[in-house]
Amino acid sequence: MLSDLQDQFAAAARKYCAAHGIAPEPDWFVLKMQEEMGELTQVWNKLTGRDRRRERSAEALAQDLADETADLLGMVLLFARENDLDLAAAVQRKWRFAPGAQRPPA
Template sequence: MLKDLMMQFETASATYAADHSLERDDDWFVLKLQEEMGELIQIWNRVTGRGRRKGMTDTEMATALADETADVLGHVLLFAHRNGLDLAAAVERKWLFRPQE
């Protein structure tokens, strides 16, 4: 399951990059992860009253929080894929459970 999800993100990212003439070099993967973390923190600040709402409703903020969290998840999986990391083994080692493959 984790590998399948990783490959779905890889396919979507590669397609997006090709459509927009983006080069996904080694640095791109970690920099995009950092960018997405910044966007997650920005919406978190709004949700928790530390940032301006910019006219967003509670529903819009909840949706944006979910969307940015999905982006972070996707870019973590892309980074792991690019670097040949075995996330299932790392989860088992660090979190003490085996994710479904």
């Protein structure tokens, strides 16, 4: 499940890099995670009134928040893929569930 998602993000990232003339070096992924976290924080500050007021609706800011969260998720998955990290095993160790496993009935 996670590896399929990582492959999809990798394909999108390859297109993005090719279109913008970027040749990602090994640290590009961690630097992009930091950049995306900064953008997510900036939107959060706007949404929660901790930033300069701008003419953006709450709905637009909520969409921006979702978009920046998606960017961060993508970079986390790309970082893990680039560094051969087994995220599924790490989630199981740290969060104590298996990603993609069937949930027991409630």
